Amino acid sequence: MATSKVLAGAQVVLPTGTLTNGRVIVEGSRIGGSAPADAEVLDLTGHWLVPGFVDIHNHGGGGASFTSGTVEDVLKGIHTHRLHGTTTVVASTVTGEMDFLAQRAGLLSELAEQGDLAGIHFEGPFISPCRKGAHSEGLLRHPDPADVRKLLDAARGQARMVTLATELPGGIDSVRLLAEHGVIAAIGHTDATYEQTVEAIDAGATVATHLFNAMPGLGHRAPGPIAALLEDERITVELINDGTHLHPAAFELAFHHAGTDRVALITDAMDAAGFGDGRYMLGPLEVEVKDSVARLVEGGSIAGSTLTQDRAFKRSVTVDGLSVEDTVRAISANPAKLLGQYDKVGSLEPGKDADLVVLDAAFDVKGVMRKGEWVVEPL
DSSP states (O other): OOOEEEEEEEEEEETTEEEEEEEEEEETTEEESOOOTTOEEEEOTTOEEEEOEEEEEEOEETTEETTTOOHHHHHHHHHHHHHTTEEEEEEEEOSOOHHHHHHHHHHHHHHHHTTSOSOEEEEOSSSOGGGOSSSOGGGOOOOOHHHHHHHHHHTTTOEEEEEEOTTSTTHHHHHHHHHHTTOEEEEOSOOOOHHHHHHHHHHTOOEETTTTTTSOOOOSSSOHHHHHHHHOTTOEEEEEOSSSSSOHHHHHHHHHHHOGGGEEEEOOBOTTTTTOSEEEEETTEEEEEETTEEEETTTOOBOSBOOOHHHHHHHHHHTSOOOHHHHHIIIIIHHHHHTTOTTTSSSOOTTSBOOEEEEOTTOOEEEEEETTEEEEOOO
């Protein structure tokens, strides 16, 4: 018989607003509607209770890489992020040889099929050499639909998103291909003009990969991709809120213009997230992490982040002044909807997975539950 738990006394953030002195009932692995008289009661007075975080762009953590690690490494990375409140994670790859990426897709798809991952995101190799960031230029290629299809096939239905420089030859056809297969076409690492970006959105692109980063800046005569991505209601914009990738004014600008339903907070984390400074490999490129900032050893480009979603949540509320409710939308509900998994995760509603995070008054993690089991037991 399923064990019932009542999490009582917290400020519970629901899709309709925040319930003071609220309670969430957990029945087995799901959120329940009522509890038996003998249910275990946990007093969370003075805390916040929010949905588990959903990260749609994450390359690893805990010293482990989703791009090159073993199954055990990937599971270690997943667990590291769970400790910081991310109960749903999509594994992102970086640019590599096509055969290698297909092989990685096979490994990652097995973990997605068994429920450890929410799917796969291919970031590269279909990106612009002008905006390559921490990707190996020699391995970049145009987004030929045949190559895109090869990765989709290798992922066995677990591909969730592909980042493309849609202005490159084959880009628009690849966007259409992805849309036809129910896979998110994300515009990123792009040198596109405003007009080229609009064309890609009209073809079916729905996400901006880490808006502002790895794309032309906003110009008053040549507005570039940023203006097109911010103004179109069909686009959800990814934002990396670590204080390094974005100035607070740029973060506020994106939130103001896109609105609370069109922002997805991501980590773009690499191996060092939840682990520490040192030397790492991001695909074939060497990265040095110093003072929690990851940069390529050669060239100095920012190379992903060491961010975890709990830090993104806390910064959004305490530094950027977002409401807790808007932050929850951006870090849980919106990405869950993008993945087509909002029926299971992304909010605290009866029938959904019991994925939740307990935060104290300072917005530090004090408890994490995934599918009814404590990953971090509340003190």
